[in-house]
Amino acid sequence: RKFLKEYNERKRLSNELIEMKGNIRVFCRCRPLNAGEILNGSAASVLNFEASSDYELQVVASDSTKKQFKFDHVFKPEDNQEAVFAQTKPVIASVLDGFNVCIFAYGQTGTGKTFTMEGTPEQRGVNYRTLEELFRIAEERHGVMKYELCVSMLEVYNEKIRDLLVENSSQTKKLEVKQSAEGTQEVPGLVEAPVYGTEDVWELLKTGNRVRSVGSTSANELSSRSHCLLRVTVVGENLVNGDRTRSRLWLVDLAGSERVGKTEVEGERLKESQFINKSLSALGDVISALASKSAHIPYRNSKLTHILQSSLGGDCKTLMFVQVSPSETDLGETLCSLNFASRVRGVESGPARKQV
Numbered sequence: 001r002k003f004l005k006e007y008n009e010r011k012r013l014s015n016e017l018i019e020m021k022g023n024i025r026v027f028c029r030c031r032p033l034n035a036g037e038i039l040n041g042s043a044a045s046v047l048n049f050e051a052s053s054d055y056e057l058q059v060v061a062s063d064s065t066k067k068q069f070k071f072d073h074v075f076k077p078e079d080n081q082e083a084v085f086a087q088t089k090p091v092i093a094s095v096l097d098g099f100n101v102c103i104f105a106y107g108q109t110g111t112g113k114t115f116t117m118e119g120t121p122e123q124r125g126v127n128y129r130t131l132e133e134l135f136r137i138a139e140e141r142h143g144v145m146k147y148e149l150c151v152s153m154l155e156v157y158n159e160k161i162r163d164l165l166v167e168n169s170s171q172t173k174k175l176e177v178k179q180s181a182e183g184t185q186e187v188p189g190l191v192e193a194p195v196y197g198t199e200d201v202w203e204l205l206k207t208g209n210r211v212r213s214v215g216s217t218s219a220n221e222l223s224s225r226s227h228c229l230l231r232v233t234v235v236g237e238n239l240v241n242g243d244r245t246r247s248r249l250w251l252v253d254l255a256g257s258e259r260v261g262k263t264e265v266e267g268e269r270l271k272e273s274q275f276i277n278k279s280l281s282a283l284g285d286v287i288s289a290l291a292s293k294s295a296h297i298p299y300r301n302s303k304l305t306h307i308l309q310s311s312l313g314g315d316c317k318t319l320m321f322v323q324v325s326p327s328e329t330d331l332g333e334t335l336c337s338l339n340f341a342s343r344v345r346g347v348e349s350g351p352a353r354k355q356v
């Protein structure tokens, strides 16, 4: 009974929060200068953290003009993985309460998207910590709620879906997004692996990364040109009142958002960058349409948004990390990313935000 009371209270607060603030959050994270940049004298960062706060970021252009950006949180170069997860955590419990959640990392290649989502074995990122948190809460609710968790991992490259949990490429089936009988968007045939603890998840992530790198000259190069999606499906059963929930959590490491110089791009590379542009702007359009409570949400404009259709909008929660570099040489891309993120957050046009 105590649990039910807490559960209902959390649900009420959560709904209230959605009403008040909309359900889209944008976090900005700046990586530290790397050794090369320090050697090259980029130490005079274009991001002025003195004039920034936990919610504001000041960018100083070469002609000294300043631009201020507002986010739901700004992580500075010295903020570690724990600090990032502490802000991310509140959205995680809602997956076990039956809400769909999407977490994205957006930004130029080399700004720390993979570091934030995946991290390293020593500095684990959002993916691992999220699963750990899901298992922790599930354990805490043991006896009251019963949960089953399944993990899928897929890649979208040039508008094609690839199952990253299928090791043998000769078994690869053509994957498409289809509407289920319940009206949700599904990818029939995608492997769904049951997981019982973080060790299982870690093993699956290793498999996924191995499959992802097959056929590419450099894993890093390919990974910057494709979107990598980790999907967790949670089926919950309330043992007190018999209620059942089914929810989805998506953890997405997006392709690099950098514009490629017109002269250096041709053939395969041109096609790739067009697909990336198309899908990232489609994602931006969908999220900003949701933020401004637009009547039409253009999910069908890219494979990425189509796959995520059932987990974006409605009472689903969206969190986007916009990753930036502190280096002066990246200023152009940094401004592009920050402008994109501001548009996504709907600050200019989002009535949902104005009530904050």
Ligand code: ADP
Pocket (backbone or CB within 6 Å): 030, 031, 032, 077, 107, 108, 109, 110, 111, 112, 113, 114, 115, 116, 224, 323
């Ligand atoms: P992306 O996925 O955006 O291409 P990566 O995650 O591969 O970028 O990051 C590029 C490099 O910067 C990696 O070596 C990564 O470990 C390092 N890095 C990124 N963000 C941070 C951070 N916040 N702290 C320490 N190192 C970072």
